Amino acid sequence: MDWGLFSDSLWPIVHRGLVGTIPLAVVSFAIGLVIALGIALLRLSVNPLLSWLGRAYVSLIRGTPLLVQLFVIFYGLPSLGVVIDPWPSAVVAFSLNVGGYAAEVMRAAILSVPRGQWEAAYTIGMPRATTLRRIVLPQAARVSVPPLSNTFISLVKDTSLASLILVAEAFRQAQVIAAATSEFMLLYLEVALVYWVFCTVLSFGQDRLEKVLERYV
Amino acid sequence: MSERPGTTSSPTALLRARGIRKSFGEHEVLRGVDLDVRRGQVIALIGPSGSGKTTLLRSLNGLETPSAGTLELDGGPAIDFARAPRKADRFALRDRSAMVFQHHNLFPHLTVLQNVVEGPVHVRRTPRAQAEARGLELLDRVGLATKRDAYPRELSGGQQQRVGIVRALALGPDLLLFDEPTSALDPELVGEVLGVMKELADEGWTMVVVTHELSFARAVADEVLFLDDGVVRERGRPRELFVNPREERTRAFLHRILHPLDDEPSA
Numbered sequence: 318m319d320w321g322l323f324s325d326s327l328w329p330i331v332h333r334g335l336v337g338t339i340p341l342a343v344v345s346f347a348i349g350l351v352i353a354l355g356i357a358l359l360r361l362s363v364n365p366l367l368s369w370l371g372r373a374y375v376s377l378i379r380g381t382p383l384l385v386q387l388f389v390i391f392y393g394l395p396s397l398g399v400v401i402d403p404w405p406s407a408v409v410a411f412s413l414n415v416g417g418y419a420a421e422v423m424r425a426a427i428l429s430v431p432r433g434q435w436e437a438a439y440t441i442g443m444p445r446a447t448t449l450r451r452i453v454l455p456q457a458a459r460v461s462v463p464p465l466s467n468t469f470i471s472l473v474k475d476t477s478l479a480s481l482i483l484v485a486e487a488f489r490q491a492q493v494i495a496a497a498t499s500e501f502m503l504l505y506l507e508v509a510l511v512y513w514v515f516c517t518v519l520s521f522g523q524d525r526l527e528k529v530l531e532r533y534v
Numbered sequence: 535m536s537e538r539p540g541t542t543s544s545p546t547a548l549l550r551a552r553g554i555r556k557s558f559g560e561h562e563v564l565r566g567v568d569l570d571v572r573r574g575q576v577i578a579l580i581g582p583s584g585s586g587k588t589t590l591l592r593s594l595n596g597l598e599t600p601s602a603g604t605l606e607l608d609g610g611p612a613i614d615f616a617r618a619p620r621k622a623d624r625f626a627l628r629d630r631s632a633m634v635f636q637h638h639n640l641f642p643h644l645t646v647l648q649n650v651v652e653g654p655v656h657v658r659r660t661p662r663a664q665a666e667a668r669g670l671e672l673l674d675r676v677g678l679a680t681k682r683d684a685y686p687r688e689l690s691g692g693q694q695q696r697v698g699i700v701r702a703l704a705l706g707p708d709l710l711l712f713d714e715p716t717s718a719l720d721p722e723l724v725g726e727v728l729g730v731m732k733e734l735a736d737e738g739w740t741m742v743v744v745t746h747e748l749s750f751a752r753a754v755a756d757e758v759l760f761l762d763d764g765v766v767r768e769r770g771r772p773r774e775l776f777v778n779p780r781e782e783r784t785r786a787f788l789h790r791i792l793h794p795l796d797d798e799p800s801a
């Protein structure tokens with residue numbers, strides 16, 4: 318083991334993780350949640366066309382590899398005249414992807430809120446949209462925190478795929494150093510360790526969050 | 535619990551239901567029910583499980599849409615369910631009445647006071663300070679002002695149900711609907727809820743109460759309706775109906791409630 322190289326490369330990788338990987342994951346996740354809510358509501362719509370659209374979206378996203386989605390946006394769209402930089406391309410691909418997976422989580426969470434809650438809101442005169450916003454979504458949000466946290470942690474790992482469209486994130490950084498030094502095993506184990514530490518910290522945060530939320534429901 | 539406008543026992547009908555029918559698929563659950571509720575009156579609905587009590591109650595505030603029949607609200611629309619009722623008519627029904635559910639259906643993510651002011655503030659647009667003052671006053675009358683910041687899950691079943699009642703009162707409805715408000719409670723908690731309901735009745739609130747608490751019905755109700763298999767089998771003053779039921783089915787039902795271990799009603 319070349320410990321000198323290990324310690325010299327550790328900070329560059331961690332740093333790329335903090336300024337590349339994590340922001341990419343956070344931004345994509347935030348946008349993905351908004352998409353997911355929209356898709357979940359489409360899925361739940363009584364209008365068959367809307368509900369079909371929601372189902373088709375989820376099916377497409379879940380039925381195709383994330384890497385292919387990423388390549389369609391970065392390498393495919395330019396042939397239609399749409400050229401997007403690596404970072405925004407990655408954000409678009411990951412958001413759309415999270416949108417598909419999180420939509421199913423949100424749909425299940427919304428359905429898990431008992432019908433009596435809708436009925437109680439109806440009897441105090443609430444319109445359906447207000448009921449959704451003030452009564453149902455807050456309760457659904459609590460139910461969906463554990464599965465959505467898992468989605469987020471998966472996303473943090475999946476962002477390593479963005480290295481293939483040249484986004485400067487942790488894995489890309491490790492690849493660059495590995496190529497220059499030919500220490501492939503060392504660098505790839507090192508970056509694996511960095512991802513593992515990130516994800517462990519995130520799971521710990523997830524546990525804390527769930528404990529806090531448990532107090533209310 | 536509060537000053538009720540128009541509760542000076544004017545004998546006008548607040549609600550008049552005629553020939554209410556409701557089917558779920560093939561199953562006709564209500565088969566032509568008539569009901570008159572006058573202002574200040576308390577009506578007790580009794581009857582075997584599955585006889586349609588809940589469905590009838592839910593029809594009175596638009597939670598259920600009858601398949602046929604008419605509903606007339608004093609000063610409001612007359613709704614003929616043979617035609618598809620307009621949304622606005624359903625909402626008019628709903629806005630004049632308030633429902634207390636068997637399983638309280640409080641909002642678990644909101645505190646007691648937030649539950650109570652949710653309707654006034656977010657539906658009626660009452661200023662929050664005013665709604666909270668009023669809400670606290672109502673909570674105080676049911677002995678729960680100190681629980682204003684508790685979450686529903688931190689309360690006993692009886693306390694939850696009393697909050698449910700206050701949430702219903704907070705909108706100042708003309709008609710209070712109760713669906714077996716005590717049947718999910720531990721026996722020792724039943725009294726505190728019935729006590730509040732009796733006070734409401736004494737103050738002149740108009741109430742329709744589905745209940746198996748015969749002593750409550752006897753003490754509070756002006757009229758008892760015995761619902762059986764989707765029809766009103768018998769109706770009358772509680773004393774008469776309980777002591778001297780005319781119908782065999784009523785007699786058998788009362789006997790089952792009073793003597794659950796016996797097989798045969800005594801003659």
Ligand SMILES: Nc1ncnc2c1ncn2[C@@H]1O[C@H](COP(=O)(O)OP(=O)(O)O)[C@@H](O)[C@H]1O
Pocket residue numbers: 558563581582583584585586587588589590
């Ligand atoms: N939403 C529904 N769909 C189908 N059947 C229902 C529905 N609601 C009630 N029922 C049926 O209607 C009958 C009467 O129910 P309900 O009004 O709840 O009676 P009760 O309150 O007197 O016990 C029951 O047989 C019940 O299964």
Ligand SMILES: [Mg+2]
Pocket residue numbers: 587588589714
């Ligand atoms: Mg019932």
